Amino acid sequence: MRYLLVFLLCLVGSQTTKAQIYEFGLFAGGSNFIGDVGATNYISPNQIAFGGVVKWNRSPRHAFRASFIFTNLEVDDTKSDDPRRIQRGYGFRSGIFEASLGMEFTFFDFNLHDLTPKGTPYLYTGVSVANHENFFFDNSGRLTTENTNSWAYGIPMVLGYKQSISPNFILAAEIGARYTFSDELDGSVPDADFREQFAFGNTNSNDWYVFTGITLTYTFGKKPCYCDF
Numbered sequence: 001m002r003y004l005l006v007f008l009l010c011l012v013g014s015q016t017t018k019a020q021i022y023e024f025g026l027f028a029g030g031s032n033f034i035g036d037v038g039a040t041n042y043i044s045p046n047q048i049a050f051g052g053v054v055k056w057n058r059s060p061r062h063a064f065r066a067s068f069i070f071t072n073l074e075v076d077d078t079k080s081d082d083p084r085r086i087q088r089g090y091g092f093r094s095g096i097f098e099a100s101l102g103m104e105f106t107f108f109d110f111n112l113h114d115l116t117p118k119g120t121p122y123l124y125t126g127v128s129v130a131n132h133e134n135f136f137f138d139n140s141g142r143l144t145t146e147n148t149n150s151w152a153y154g155i156p157m158v159l160g161y162k163q164s165i166s167p168n169f170i171l172a173a174e175i176g177a178r179y180t181f182s183d184e185l186d187g188s189v190p191d192a193d194f195r196e197q198f199a200f201g202n203t204n205s206n207d208w209y210v211f212t213g214i215t216l217t218y219t220f221g222k223k224p225c226y227c228d229f
Helices: 002-017 083-088 192-198
Strands: 021-034 047-059 062-076 091-106 119-137 143-166 169-180 208-221
Touching: 021 062, 047 208, 062 119, 062 208, 091 143, 119 169, 119 192
Parallel strands: none
Antiparallel strands: 021 047, 021 208, 047 062, 062 091, 091 119, 119 143, 143 169, 169 208
C-alpha cells in the first residue's frame, strides 16, 4: 500500500509539474509602419522597439505567450517609392504601446528538460491591442493632434528562430507583422468631427506595423517527477 501511494503521488506530481516551464525576458529591435502615409516596405525598421516577453511552455511543441512592447512609429512620405506620396510630404512620429497574448508553435520539439543545445523555427499568433495617439493632417498638411488616444486591436503574425545558448537562456530572432482592425494610426481617418473634411487614403485598407528584433529569455520551473522505488 505504501508503494502504491508513493506511485500515485509521483504520477500526479509528474502530470502537474512536467509542463511547468516558464520563460521571461526582453525584446529589443526596431519597428516600421505600413499604411496610407510613408513607405510601404514590409520589413524596414527605422525606430527602436523594446519590451518584455513571458512564456508558459505547455509542451515541447507549443507555449502560451504574452508580450509588452513600446515604440515610436516614425513615418515619412519622402521615404516612399510613390511619387504622389513624395509630393504630398506627410509625416508623423507617434508613440504606441502594444500588449499581445497568444500561442507560439515550434516546428520541432523544443524540450527544455533536455539540457543539450537545441533550436527550432517557430510561429506565433494571437491577439494584440495597441494604444496610440489620435491626430489628423489639415489642409496645409500640418499634423494636428486631437488630444485623445485610442486602442487598435490586431492579429500578430510572427515568424522566428530560437536557440538555447545555455541550460537557462534562450536567444531568438523574429519578424512580426501586426494587422490591425483600425485605419486611424496614421491620421487618415480622424474622429467624427474632422472625418468628412480631412480623411484621405484607401478606406478599405487597414494599418499594419512590424516589429523586427531579438528576444533573450531566462527559463525556470520544476522538472518531471521520476520515481525510483
